[in-house]
Amino acid sequence: MYVVMNELHVPPERKAVLTERFRQSAERMAEVPGCLEFLFLSNIEETGKQIVFTKWASKQDYENWLSSPAFANAHSGKPKQEKPAASANELFAYEVAHHFCKGD
Known part of the structure; x- marks a missing residue:
């Protein structure tokens, strides 16, 4: 398994706008091959940070998504005159060493 977290500043x-965009993304991610889980997290202590958490069957599945039309469509989206919702971001990627989930 492979996990990617995108920390958005x-x-x-702009928080409500971004939250709505990612609500729509969550619905689309259900159709992406290899995507096992999608979470959009709002930090309760640092209100200026939100995290996009995705869990993948493999790093290759994540890379396939990055080069897919679905990724391009999801990231092309806003009209040019619209202000970006996030001012910056940091990407973190991890191979899963151990995993537990009650649903498994």
């Missing part, structure tokens, strides 16, 4: 006034 979001001005408070």
Whole structure:
């Protein structure tokens, strides 16, 4: 398994816009081959940070998604005059060494 977390730095006034965009993304991610889980997290202590958490069957599945039309469509989206919702981001990727889930 492979996990990718994208930490987004979001001005408070853009948080609702970004949350709605990722609600729509969550629905689309259910159809992406190899995507096992998608979470959009709001930090309760640092209100300017939100995390996109994705879990993949393999690193290759994640890389396939990055080069897919679905990824391009998801990231092409907003009209040019619209202000970006996130001001910056940091990407973190991990191979899963150990895993437990009650549903497994």
